[in-house]
Amino acid sequence: MSTPTPTPTPVTALARRWRLEINMGTAETPDWQLCPGITEFQWTAPPNHEDSTSYDTDGWTENTKTSQSWEVVSTFNRKTTKDATAYSAVHEKIRLAAFAYDDAHEVHLRFMDRNGLPEAYEGRGLPAWEPQGGEATALDQVQTTFTGSGPLTPITNPLTGGGA
Template sequence: MSTPTETALARRWRLEINMGTVAVPDWQLCPAVTEFQWTAEPNHEDSTSYDSDGWKENTKTAQEWEVEATFNRKATPDSTAYSPVHEKIRTAWLAYGEDHKVHLRWMDRNGLPEAYEGYGLPNWEPQGGEYTDLDQVQVTFTGTGALTPITNPIAP
């Protein structure tokens, strides 16, 4: 194995949404992503006792994750429909219960091993702007349940 010398680019992430079901997934690209960030913050609680000889101890008790993506809205050439993936996210944002959950995954688009999957609750925020701006939306997916590392489905 050679020593890595190239710097990875932020645009390496590919976001996909399951347009099918859990039993029969239909993963489709979320098109036109212009920004992508994710976090998975652990919750640490102080577990220090007299037995630690004055050294502070901590215990991980929970973890949460979040994905933030900004994308350009895509419509058909006749302007009669938006991207079905964008619409799935938007309609889930307005729903409740199971219909509010979006099954998503993201992976390194170059095929490197980093890839994750989970269910997120979307918050849809149109970005507005001036008459010269593109129609952009920022979506924040708040994770509900585990974030699972997966084998990159586009790995060679």
């Protein structure tokens, strides 16, 4: 009689598992760089369902997915060089895009489980830049909301070693 293999005890995933990266290059030659200093991260991708019930359903409601939207909200501590002469290049790209128009207002981003689990997504979003202010002892924080422009695509997590 063989000894049964013990089942591992599951552990709860932590909210800080998310890693946000911004493409600092082009679509043809991406240069993915970490958005540093994130203190909060939430994302949603709610579908739009429309009632498609007909007489043929014997009184049961039917629904049809007609569209989907997505949004990423992150708060981060502003980062500067040690001599305080420049901000993080990634933070600056987001800030400048928030004040731009047309294609310059769109940011190519991806986010993934930093532990290498399979959950990872990529898309283009329109950023809002919202400094959080605070008292004299507060950190300089900014909340950014990326409103999806086009699809949010599940990708292979680049941190698993398989590439994206």
